[in-house]
Amino acid sequence: MKTLKQFADEINKCVLCGTCRSVCPTFGVVQREPASARGKVALCGAYLNKEIELSDVFIKQMNECVQCMACKTACPNDVNVPDIILAARAEVAKERGLPFAKSFIFKNILDSERFMPAAMKFASKLQGLLFKGVPEESGLHRRFPLPLIDEMRLVPQLAERFFLEARSQKPEDIGNIPLPTPSTPLPPPAGDRRSQKSEVRSQNNNSRPRIGFFAGCLINYMLPNIGEACLKVLERAGASVIVPLDQHCCGMPVLGNGDIETAKSLALKNLEAFEKYELDYITTACATCGDGLKRRFKELLGDEYPERVNAFSSKVRDITELLVNELQISTPNSQLPTPNSIVTYHDPCHLRRGQGIADEPRELIEMSGAKLKEMSHPCRCCGLGGSFNITNYDFSMEINRSKAEDIKNTGADIVATACPGCMIQIKDGLHRLGADTKVVHVVELLLHSPSP
Ligand code: SF4
Ligand code: SF4
Structure with a gap:
């Protein structure tokens, strides 16, 4: 991985044109320059030039990014803003260390073949005490105030059997x-x-x-x-x-x-x-x-x-x-729950911009027998951004609101995507809007029935 210092030349390629700012979802919500892609590049440049320090404000700005890569795609000078931001976060972790809870979870639970499944199994047994099922939804609401869990938040349910x-x-x-x-x-x-x-x-x-x-x-x-x-x-x-x-x-x-x-x-x-x-x-x-x-x-x-x-x-x-x-599958082999279902498709950032894949999921939707109806902005970020959704929940859902409204406006029965993270985020956003659009993975359309 390149360090922030190794990005110095790339940072200097930025001519402050602002093209990236117009597509940056975090700037779209808060309308503050430091929250924009261009603002973050400028902050990283100032840090490398020793004009500013790794202050709490600097860290906050680096964390206010959902890694959607819209800036990278839009930049006429090929400045890789998302990777510059990742390098800045790595610099912060190296110089200041990670918060104790994050460091403990990453090193002792996530990176352990024994503790990670055990911790998730424990959480799955405990979830009924802390959360209650939401009628008509495959998700949960908290029973009483809990840290980092909003009252309205539709929390995904942990499976009984992984x-x-x-x-x-x-x-x-x-x-x-x-x-x-x-x-x-x-x-x-x-x-x-x-x-x-x-x-x-x-x-x-x-x-x-x-x-x-x-x-x-x-x-x-x-x-x-x-x-x-x-x-x-x-x-x-x-x-x-x-x-x-x-x-x-x-x-x-x-x-x-x-x-x-x-x-x-x-x-x-x-x-x-x-x-x-x-x-x-x-x-x-x-x-x-x-x-x-x-x-x-x-x-x-x-x-x-x-x-x-x-x-x-x-x-x-x-x-x-x-x-x-x-595998070049071509035979329609599904039976959609609603014949002639209208399906709209959300492009996950890490699929469309990260891997350049946009046509294949759409081909599969059409192969399933559904009618594909595009939303206005299918590749607009859903706002999840990994742990951004946990640490900046309201901000994340504010980004999601445009996505949920875009989906609702299509009138589609189903929204399909190709990322389980996007599915969870979109489901929460649609639940807030009171929309009953089903959220599925594209592959589920190729089977007999989507998940509830
Ligand atoms: S990756 Fe997305 S959220 Fe982050 S700076 Fe670029 S456009 Fe903004
Ligand atoms: S689009 Fe590229 S060159 Fe223009 S401000 Fe953003 S990072 Fe700088």
Whole structure:
């Protein structure tokens, strides 16, 4: 990862034209120059020139960014503002340290194969005490005042049985490549690829494409139905799917907070989890995870493990990209709950701007038999911004309001997207507006019925 100092030349390329300001959603809400993309670049330049210090005000401005990349796309001089902001956050973490709670959670829970599932299981058992179900919604409201939880907030429900937990209990569901268990010897370590390949192929005994599925935390802990839908659609498309059970968080929330070391540790663990298998592709249904696995892993591990990380990242495809471009599915195989449903589509920032994928999800929607109706601004950010939604909830929902109104104005029955984070945020925004538009992942449209 480049340090803030290494961005000095790029910061100097900024000519203060303000093009980025007009597309920046944080500036759109507060109309303050330091909250804009241009303002943040100027602050980083002033810090590097030793004109200002890493003050609380500087930190606040760097944290007021949802990493939507709209500024980067708009900038005529190719100034990579989101990455400059990430480098500034890393500088803050290095110089001032992370707050104790964040540091503890990132290093001891998120980066642990034992404690993360245990902590989430504990939270899932406890959620009924703290939250109550919202009628007609698959979400929760708090029962009494809680820190960082707004009274109106639609909190996503933790699953009773997590996606990876279900896979470990039903290994026979996972394509026809057996999972390594104590009685099934692990394939040979990286470096002995030839023997591993022949071993898996003889077990597989056909030429079906072999896909590794990366779940990501939101699908694993909150929306396992999306993971299940992906496995079914992939298997119908003729793929063999394997879900490595020792996969971890992709590390993008950690990176967004400037903790480069934990992000590297998580990236390396994921590399090791998937390298055990001879795979044609690695796929995910989370736009943020996909952007991380394709792009950020190379930045994090490229200096130390260039060949390994390039081999890994070159196989990563978003699920929509994989289904359309690689597996080339074309047969409509869905039965929408409402015949002739009208579906509008929200472009996740990390899919459209991060990975350049916009057509494939739309093709899948049309393949499902639905009628696609575009909203006015499909690639306007939903306002989630990783932990921005937790630390700046009102701000985040103010950004979301335009998105929710845009969706409502289409009159669509369903809004589909390709990122579980966007789904949670959009559901909360529509709930606030009193709109009953269903929110689904595009892949769910290819099955018999979307999630409630
Ligand atoms: S990434 Fe988005 S929120 Fe952040 S500065 Fe750029 S336009 Fe603004
Ligand atoms: S669009 Fe680019 S050059 Fe113009 S103000 Fe923003 S960062 Fe600077």
